[in-house]
Amino acid sequence: MDQIVLLIGTRKGAFLLHTDAARREWRLTGPHFLGSAVHHMVLDPRDRRTLLLGTRPGHLGPTVFRSTDLGEHWQEATKPPAFAPSADTRAPSVDIVFWLAPGHAAEPDVWYAGTVPPGLFRSEDGGDTWQEVAGFNHELLPNLREVIGPIPGGPPLHSICIDPRDARHMYVSLSSGGTFESTDAGANWRALNRGIAADFLPDPDADVGHDPHRVALHPLAPDRLYQQNHCGIYRLDRPGDRWQRIGRAMPAEIGDIGFPIVLHPRDPDTLWVFPMDGTENWPRTSPDGKPAAYRSRDGGESWERQDNGLPRGHAWWTVKRQAFCADAGKPLGLYFGTTCGELWGSHDEGDTWLCLAEHLPEIFSVEAATL
């Protein structure tokens, strides 16, 4: 494996954590855009050099920056993601560029962006100019708003998954909305939420309004999707359309609430979650202050706790939906960032954990890039 860089987005800027194939020595660089929230930073796996970053300073509007030299120089998008101008004072404006996703391998300059409040945007020039995906923003979203009503803070659009077999087939998810599928490059969408619990909705069998926290599609088995939801952990095998709650197999005292979900890139049956406390008033901390990852090696039939090296107690942080990832190494490396600014890693697929960086700002996202 080549050089690895962890791309860390935080509440106060972006950082890069560099290592070599041995993954023993780590070197932190940055900050980039100090003082600005960076919700997501992604290296294009198609060229392994283009870096895109979504940022918003405390005072100013959101934008996207691009670098082709690992952050030595940044170029701002000429036309950042924005909704069509409207005279309607209730019309949403983009507040956060929350999620960035490279397009299909056959479309090398295509990127997608998900925003807060929810919106789906597409760039066909490597992230320099962005257009609305009209079928989503203009057709689906207005209907959805009528069903779910306003959400404080605005739910994010995230988990943009492109089918590696077909650039026109994609899934996106939004919190307080659900998961949606398009087979025509975003022109038309259908809800894909059957089987998902929604304890906060009056209709337990509602078509939409669910709260996916993170959805992932397996690159080698694209008919297999996993989901960490506000109400449990799920698996879906297409062409089926009913999710199966695999989180029922988690220990009862831990539960199956959390934000991130990570897939093993070479094994569709292996995945990780990072549970958090979702009881009563939703503390969103590690359960009982004892953080742990949980791994399943059988597609969610069973789970094992992985906390060797992690704090044994009074660790009241958690891991956000973009802040847990895997590299491509053998054995697989895993990395997560905490809401308290620590970056933890494992080079044995979660059996042991080491703290690789600390005292960073609250970590929003971590992506492992192979150069």
Next chain:
Amino acid sequence: MSVRAVVPGQLFSYTDGQSRLVAEGTTLGAVLDDLDRRHPGVRFRVIDEHGAIRPHVRFFINRQPAVALSHPLADGDELLVVGALSGG
């Protein structure tokens, strides 16, 4: 007709570190359009896609608050752009 514009540190990356700028226009919106021509990207950071002033930005013309893009300016006026204090 030109006005003097003073911008905050948050916008220095667009203005080569300059705080004091010169722009033309007879309304706040026109002045911001002209600033954007001279310093591309700066307008969208303070005005959203619907033409609304972003929540943490304030404008003052000759030290008086300006809350609409239609607010008039005259030759020699001073436009102050402020990143409003908030949060922690």
